[in-house]
Amino acid sequence: MAQILFMQALNQAIAEEMRRDQKVFLMGEDVRASVYGAAANLSKEFGPDRVIDTPLSENGFFGAAIGASAVGMRPIVETLTSFMWVGMDQLVSQAAKMRYMFGGQVNLPVVFRCVMYYGGGSAAHHSDRSYPVYMNIGGLKVAVPATPRDAKGLLKTAIRDEDPVLFFEDGTLLGTRGDVPENSEVPGGDLLVPFGKAAVHRQGTDCTIVAIAGALPHAMAAAAELEAEGVSVEVVDPRTLVPLDKTTILESVAKTGRCVVVDPASKVCSAASEIMSIVAEEGFWSLQAPMIKVASKQVHVPYTPVLEKLMYPTKDDIKAAIKKTME
Amino acid sequence: MAQILFMQALNQAIAEEMRRDQKVFLMGEDVRASVYGAAANLSKEFGPDRVIDTPLSENGFFGAAIGASAVGMRPIVETLTSFMWVGMDQLVSQAAKMRYMFGGQVNLPVVFRCVMYYGGGSAAHHSDRSYPVYMNIGGLKVAVPATPRDAKGLLKTAIRDEDPVLFFEDGTLLGTRGDVPENSEVPGGDLLVPFGKAAVHRQGTDCTIVAIAGALPHAMAAAAELEAEGVSVEVVDPRTLVPLDKTTILESVAKTGRCVVVDPASKVCSAASEIMSIVAEEGFWSLQAPMIKVASKQVHVPYTPVLEKLMYPTKDDIKAAIKKTME
Amino acid sequence: MAIEKQKLMLMLRRMWLIRHFEETVIKVYTSGEFGGAAHPYIGEEAVAVGACVALRDSDYIAGNHRSHGHPIAKGGDVKKAMAEIYGRRDGYCKGKGGSMHLADFSIGILGESGIVASSVPVATGAALAAKLQKKDFVSAVFFGDGASNQGACHEAMNLGSVWKLPVIFICENNQYAVTTPYKSTVSSEHIADRAQAYNMPGVLVDGQDAIAMYEATTEAVKRARAGRGPTLIEALTYRFEEHSLGLGRIRRSEYRTAEEVTDWRKRDPIVIHEKKLLETKTATQAEIDAIKAETGKEVDAALEFARQSPFPEAAELYEDMWADKAMPIP
Amino acid sequence: MAIEKQKLMLMLRRMWLIRHFEETVIKVYTSGEFGGAAHPYIGEEAVAVGACVALRDSDYIAGNHRSHGHPIAKGGDVKKAMAEIYGRRDGYCKGKGGSMHLADFSIGILGESGIVASSVPVATGAALAAKLQKKDFVSAVFFGDGASNQGACHEAMNLGSVWKLPVIFICENNQYAVTTPYKSTVSSEHIADRAQAYNMPGVLVDGQDAIAMYEATTEAVKRARAGRGPTLIEALTYRFEEHSLGLGRIRRSEYRTAEEVTDWRKRDPIVIHEKKLLETKTATQAEIDAIKAETGKEVDAALEFARQSPFPEAAELYEDMWADKAMPIP
Numbered sequence A, B: 001m002a003q004i005l006f007m008q009a010l011n012q013a014i015a016e017e018m019r020r021d022q023k024v025f026l027m028g029e030d031v032r033a034s035v036y037g038a039a040a041n042l043s044k045e046f047g048p049d050r051v052i053d054t055p056l057s058e059n060g061f062f063g064a065a066i067g068a069s070a071v072g073m074r075p076i077v078e079t080l081t082s083f084m085w086v087g088m089d090q091l092v093s094q095a096a097k098m099r100y101m102f103g104g105q106v107n108l109p110v111v112f113r114c115v116m117y118y119g120g121g122s123a124a125h126h127s128d129r130s131y132p133v134y135m136n137i138g139g140l141k142v143a144v145p146a147t148p149r150d151a152k153g154l155l156k157t158a159i160r161d162e163d164p165v166l167f168f169e170d171g172t173l174l175g176t177r178g179d180v181p182e183n184s185e186v187p188g189g190d191l192l193v194p195f196g197k198a199a200v201h202r203q204g205t206d207c208t209i210v211a212i213a214g215a216l217p218h219a220m221a222a223a224a225e226l227e228a229e230g231v232s233v234e235v236v237d238p239r240t241l242v243p244l245d246k247t248t249i250l251e252s253v254a255k256t257g258r259c260v261v262v263d264p265a266s267k268v269c270s271a272a273s274e275i276m277s278i279v280a281e282e283g284f285w286s287l288q289a290p291m292i293k294v295a296s297k298q299v300h301v302p303y304t305p306v307l308e309k310l311m312y313p314t315k316d317d318i319k320a321a322i323k324k325t326m327e
Numbered sequence C, D: 001m002a003i004e005k006q007k008l009m010l011m012l013r014r015m016w017l018i019r020h021f022e023e024t025v026i027k028v029y030t031s032g033e034f035g036g037a038a039h040p041y042i043g044e045e046a047v048a049v050g051a052c053v054a055l056r057d058s059d060y061i062a063g064n065h066r067s068h069g070h071p072i073a074k075g076g077d078v079k080k081a082m083a084e085i086y087g088r089r090d091g092y093c094k095g096k097g098g099s100m101h102l103a104d105f106s107i108g109i110l111g112e113s114g115i116v117a118s119s120v121p122v123a124t125g126a127a128l129a130a131k132l133q134k135k136d137f138v139s140a141v142f143f144g145d146g147a148s149n150q151g152a153c154h155e156a157m158n159l160g161s162v163w164k165l166p167v168i169f170i171c172e173n174n175q176y177a178v179t180t181p182y183k184s185t186v187s188s189e190h191i192a193d194r195a196q197a198y199n200m201p202g203v204l205v206d207g208q209d210a211i212a213m214y215e216a217t218t219e220a221v222k223r224a225r226a227g228r229g230p231t232l233i234e235a236l237t238y239r240f241e242e243h244s245l246g247l248g249r250i251r252r253s254e255y256r257t258a259e260e261v262t263d264w265r266k267r268d269p270i271v272i273h274e275k276k277l278l279e280t281k282t283a284t285q286a287e288i289d290a291i292k293a294e295t296g297k298e299v300d301a302a303l304e305f306a307r308q309s310p311f312p313e314a315a316e317l318y319e320d321m322w323a324d325k326a327m328p329i330p
């Protein structure tokens, strides 16, 4: 077991899968120089044919990746979440729809690694947290790892998956450190975290927090502080949103009777909205109090730190929400 | 008062606003010939400078409309919802974000008329009902008229609005007929339906249906049939989703204690999910039973009619849901 | 270029297959047997056929909404194509795709795409795979004059060129995008001129002449297989029918004159090809007639097949979304 | 072309303003006074300045992430620009935009855009408005060599051309997109060559020479105001600094050589312009020194202004989303 950075976990996952399978390659803007970090040293090890710098043409090279995946390759595309709008047509009309519309004739084993920078003064054009959009579309798996271990294990799973995967890398977590087992320490010799299986990071009996991506550390901190105040909080991390492990969420709410959903995405039609709608419909009789949504404010991301810090869910917001449900 | 088609109501709204204000113009693919129908006769009346055929370049001409609106024009853009993915960057990065990111320096009075064809064998590439995506983004008003009267009144309001508006025209409603008052019959001499004000199309005491766009006729039919069975159903049509009139919805649920939300969009992260999350949080104590979501299946739209007809909410689905909440 | 008789006859066969197919679709469409949109390829047969006969089975193609001609030209099965348009389970996509989304991955047909220009990057990606896999297949993509204005075309052509990919961009310039003449939407004189902007050959071809298309494509294929990158071929052609079935409104709009249509109809690609076959004594009238008759029967059989094929079962709605069978449909 | 002294001196002034501004930003950035990205324009000053001095106040410009040079070149207020970068309420966007989103609609600055190429269609739309309003303003848009590969550029140039809009496309070819040389991403020899594909003039200009930029832009403006449509100007230039402040990782990657940087630094646009002013005896050294000193003080004052300006209040988070004051923020 080693303590490594989230960013290193991503790097390890890519390198291991590229070693394992010649069909896997990485493409994106400035990936050879690894401007963003997760591709560090990959071009040295794998050469320019498997670590490909692309022109600034998101729609074009997203499509090229999709096409390559349709005929036997396994591309990993690196991009920022905010640039996905530019390549949106390829994501929706091709990656998401091709398989169904062609009656299942084709698999598309392509992974889009979508970095979400936010919280660091990047302003409205560089701070999107748009995974809820892709949940609505269908046909795209959506991963939202919150720990280095899950980052590595889910990314390896994503690369081996036969369906297109959007893999959201939360910028606020990239510098966090956590235990990641060596492959030799795990059964099968490979750290593979399955899709569709939530992680219960903390057991509790009074209230459930469902915390998505970068919300997890805040949820854990809130839970720890509330424990001191005698409130027992269970923290559930869905890890993937498509597929969504609603069973674990519903079981937790059945136990606690209360639920706060924390989502760094914009509030309206968020992942939190979806989760709450499921609990409201399928877990209604478990609920002893209204659920509360703690999500980002429904404005664009302002540049100035004094405003930006008010945007996203904080530990205090979560604590306040839990206290309110406990009233 | 005249009985006119939904499509004619759109045509009247555009023509009246173009007559009223020289700054208003229409652009899109084949709008001069009015291939889609709502632009019928406009190029004859207003000439090719105010009814502009565009090249096939959604990102380019969406952006051109946004730019023109930023410097004093009031463009109306005609497109299909499915083609918005191609122009997504301009919708999100520019239309939605410009005002906030520039500190309120600019108004963007641009209307995108987004036709939603579905239910007629158009298959996955031509049948999107993606308004929930734009609800998440923020900065774009979202209208979903369900009657000819609202189509006309909301479109006129949209054209006069200083913010960008996405105006979704439900293809299943285009051929429906309804009462639309003459302008001379309405106060102020102009049929303007305000944004953010839901319509209660039918009063009831046992259960609330919130029905969006093309779901309305099915909801009304379900309500009528249930009345015969002794169930009193209230039907609420939000009319606009951004802004959303949650007060009317919550008041209705407070009265009925039950809620079924019907949405032609894909189920996950739908407008229905959002509305249910709001009621679950703010109307929890009114609820006497779980809410139920009746939305499109979470698959892409299949071509064959035998499968496509299973996609979207039907009157029977709605009736079944209401009966279930009444158990 | 001397072309073997077998290929020349194959061209005729496939053009007739497309012609019969489209005429049948028009006939049955009008009788209301199915709905949705269907974009006839009549008049443009030589473009796809000339190009595809220059390809191997292991090569890839992708196409657009005007979508029946390309797969048939590549050797697609008219039975499965017709059944798909009929929304039946034996269709190419089990009824899920319909007219605009025919595909046959078993013979390199990566699929027709309803979003204009959207398949151009995808086809470019197949060519990228050829390069990465060090295989010598090529990828050809058909798109319209209207499509050429889409950013997707620009990006894909640039990618194809800087990466020297074995991709062939085939623009079917049939003069209009729905009702809009390309002269009012394409700023260059010819679309082929744009090739210069991507440092690739741009070839203007008579799209009514299957042999000309075959020759231009053969050049492009050579270049592509040799690792010298893409070619842009602009085929000048015309659709003899309206943009799409079921859009009566277009017919009423006067975007093209009756004379123009008549003039172009005089340049029927099948007539042109048959004349050449006869003039060069490559084939006899009897051989030609036989091909016409055989393909007619093939399409009749396809229609029968389609009509007999069952509709999918309700449960199939939920199939084919995911390769992963464990995926729940919420 | 004889250019009035006033204009030549204005060029020098604005170049110095940008230079001081950027040097100050670099200095204070490194001291950690603010975060986010900031893309220095040092080395490229002549491009925006030469172009903007050829415009009127009533003309429009739009720009990109390398974003301080364009608005200052158009006559923007360095106080408001600096305060914006400091995230303060007196900034151009009240602190909401920051470095990448400076804008001043009162003098035609439609705003810098962080999404590469995204402002190109917007600027084209402003030109469309000129045509529809029958006004003679023009709209100029700055974008990089990297941006030229985006579909948005292709679509906007085509639109500008077919509609004969008064728009000027100014590509700042500083040789790289972050670490990627344009030679490996742009398939044409020069980006200006692409103009042919849109039937507009394509002009290759020495981007280190403000006068050359002024002249090329003046030509384009004439053409635009006369209703003859757009021009594509490619300015060959170089960024003397790294892509963006705060990206140490780029510095460590060897995408360009020290010699290359040194060589280009020898072609400092300010030095080149000053030399011309002296050689042609347009200005004395004293006049030049005075401009350098004055602009230095102006930027010092801007820094002071920015530091003194208050941060926005929490409630302002919810302001400016909507023109419509009645809009609820959910």
Ligand SMILES: Cc1ncc(C[n+]2csc(CCOP(=O)(O)OP(=O)(O)O)c2C)c(N)n1
Binding pocket: B029, B056, B058, B083, B086, C065, C066, C114, C115, C116, C117, C143, C144, C145, C146, C147, C148, C172, C174, C176, C177, C178, C243
């Ligand atoms: C992105 C997109 N925009 C608009 C449409 C609607 N549409 C379908 S076909 C067509 C015209 C296409 O013209 P062209 O590319 O020349 O092909 P043709 O139909 O002439 O073969 C249009 C506008 C679409 N399908 N996709």
Ligand SMILES: Cc1ncc(C[n+]2csc(CCOP(=O)(O)OP(=O)(O)O)c2C)c(N)n1
Binding pocket: A029, A056, A058, A083, A086, D065, D066, D114, D115, D116, D143, D144, D145, D146, D147, D148, D172, D174, D176, D177, D178, D243
């Ligand atoms: C659509 C999009 N893709 C990627 C980026 C990340 N990015 C920011 S600047 C840049 C390079 C731009 O190069 P160029 O257009 O040449 O401008 P320069 O920075 O050289 O001035 C990249 C890749 C972005 N901001 N937007």
Ligand SMILES: [Mg+2]
Binding pocket: C144, C145, C146, C172, C173, C174, C175, C176, C177, C178
């Ligand atoms: Mg065409």
Ligand SMILES: [Mg+2]
Binding pocket: D144, D145, D146, D172, D173, D174, D175, D176, D177, D178
């Ligand atoms: Mg550059």
